[in-house]
Structure formats: structure tokens, C-alpha cells
Amino acid sequence: DTGVSQNPRHKITKRGQNVTFRCDPISEHNRLYWYRQTLGQGPEFLTYFQNEAQLEKSRLLSDRFSAERPKGSFSTLEIQRTEQGDSAMYLCASSFDATGTEAFFGQGTRLTVV
Amino acid sequence: GEDVEQSLFLSVREGDSSVINCTYTDSSSTYLYWYKQEPGAGLQLLTYIFSNMDMKQDQRLTVLLNKKDKHLSLRIADTQTGDSAIYFCAEPSGGLTGGGNKLTFGTGTQLKVEL
Numbered sequence: 373d374t375g376v377s378q379n380p381r382h383k384i385t386k387r388g389q390n391v392t393f394r395c396d397p398i399s400e401h402n403r404l405y406w407y408r409q410t411l412g413q414g415p416e417f418l419t420y421f422q423n424e425a426q427l428e429k430s431r432l433l434s435d436r437f438s439a440e441r442p443k444g445s446f447s448t449l450e451i452q453r454t455e456q457g458d459s460a461m462y463l464c465a466s467s468f469d470a471t472g473t474e475a476f477f478g479q480g481t482r483l484t485v486v
Numbered sequence: 487g488e489d490v491e492q493s494l495f496l497s498v499r500e501g502d503s504s505v506i507n508c509t510y511t512d513s514s515s516t517y518l519y520w521y522k523q524e525p526g527a528g529l530q531l532l533t534y535i536f537s538n539m540d541m542k543q544d545q546r547l548t549v550l551l552n553k554k555d556k557h558l559s560l561r562i563a564d565t566q567t568g569d570s571a572i573y574f575c576a577e578p579s580g581g582l583t584g585g586g587n588k589l590t591f592g593t594g595t596q597l598k599v600e601l
Contacts (some may be wrong), residue, residue, distance in 0.1 A: 376528075405588060414490075414574050414591030415529070428588065463528055474519070475589065477528040 376478035378464050384484045385454055392450045393481045397466030404447050405475060406439055407463040408432065415463055421447060454485045490575055490592035497598045504562040506595045508575035511556060515577040518551065519589065520560045523572045532560070532573075562597075570599045 377396040407415035419429045423444040441447040465475040521529040548561040576589040
């Protein structure tokens with residue numbers, strides 16, 4: 373296992389288009405998180421899954437955003453009708469479901485909306 | 487809600503020690519974390535400290551925790567050019583457990599190491 377994998381690494385899209393990102397967590401991790409990071413800021417929490425269940429969503433996650441983890445393994449994050457303000461780095465992380473265990477991050481997907 | 491604050495920038499000479507500071511607000515946090523982010527990359531966990539500890543040392547890294555003042559620091563001894571990166575402190579938010587919960591990050595401190 374080589375760690376958390378995110379695809380694509382970079383995505384440029386026109387305003388109004390839909391985009392989908394994929395995250396493959398570390399295989400034995402049952403928790404998966406999505407964060408968004410804009411330039412000069414720390415990552416901000418978007419949502420997380422325990423197995424296939426989406427347990428929490430931030431109010432940053434507008435109706436245009438949807439995340440799934442259908443089989444409790446990989447996850448997808450879809451943004452519909454993209455806006456320029458959606459331009460950011462989208463980071464995925466995974467961890468065990470146990471107190472004190474660390475979250476491992478992927479390399480992120482950088483989205484640019486033009 | 488939780489709020490984590492850091493100074494934005496630190497410049498040191500190679501070989502000197504670097505000290506990166508962080509203040510946090512959630513006194514119930516059981517763990518506090520330091521992450522490193524190199525340009526264009528994801529976050530790498532450097533170290534973490536349990537809230538019942540005052541200090542943790544890991545090779546060149548020393549973490550100090552002052553729970554009374556809610557102050558966390560990361561000291562990097564013998565700083566090298568490869569240490570140039572953005573450093574984030576983070577605390578779990580929304581619960582009493584550690585890594586199993588979402589994290590609130592500071593804005594990050596950009597460390598620049600000069601020759």
C-alpha cells in the first residue's frame with residue numbers, strides 16, 4: 373500500500389462544468405475525510421465517512437457538492453456547476469477508527485475554475 | 487468554535503533552531519498535531535502530543551505544550567534547507583477523541599531556511 377492516492381492531481385475546468393475527484397484511502401482505514409485548502413490558508417474540513425456512511429458535512433459543503441463512498445473503500449467528491457470560488461486544493465485523508473490514530477493525507481487535487 | 491492561530495512567516499539560517507508557535511482554543515483536545523506541507527504537496531504528519539504531556543522529543547523535533555495558556559510550539563534543531571515548508575498545527579474538533587475526528591488547522595507558518 374503506497375498511501376492515500378488522489379486523482380487527478382490537477383484539473384482545469386470552465387465555470388459551470390461539473391467535476392469529480394477520486395480518493396483511494398489506505399486499504400485498512402475505515403475513516404475517510406475531505407478537506408479544502410485555498411491559497412495561504414490551512415485545510416478546512418468538508419466531510420467525513422466511516423465505512424460507507426457519511427457522518428458529518430460542513431456548512432462549507434454547499435448543495436453543489438456531493439461526496440460518496442459506496443463500498444466503504446474509495447470515495448468521490450463531485451462539484452456541480454463549478455464557480456471560480458471553487459478553485460482550491462482538495463485534500464483527502466484516511467485513518468483508523470480508533471482514538472489517537474493519525475490521519476494520513478493524499479497529495480491533493482488542485483482545481484482551477486476559469 | 488475551535489480556532490487555531492499561528493504566525494505566518496519565519497526565516498532562519500541553516501543550522502539554527504526554528505521555533506514555530508501556535509495557540510488553540512479547545513481545552514478538551516486530547517491530541518495536538520504538527521503537519522508539514524511542501525509546495526504543491528499534501529500534508530505530512532510530523533509529530534503529535536498527548537494533552538497530558540508537557541513535552542515530546544522526536545529526533546530534531548521538540549514539541550512543547552502549555553495547556554494553561556493553550557500554547558503549542560514546535561522546535562526544529564539544526565534546521566536544514568529541506569525543512570523549508572509550511573507547518574500547520576491542528577487540533578481535533580467536535581469531540582474528545584484524537585485522530586478519529588476531523589481536524590481544525592491553523593493558517594500555517596511558512597518556514598524559510600537561508601544559507
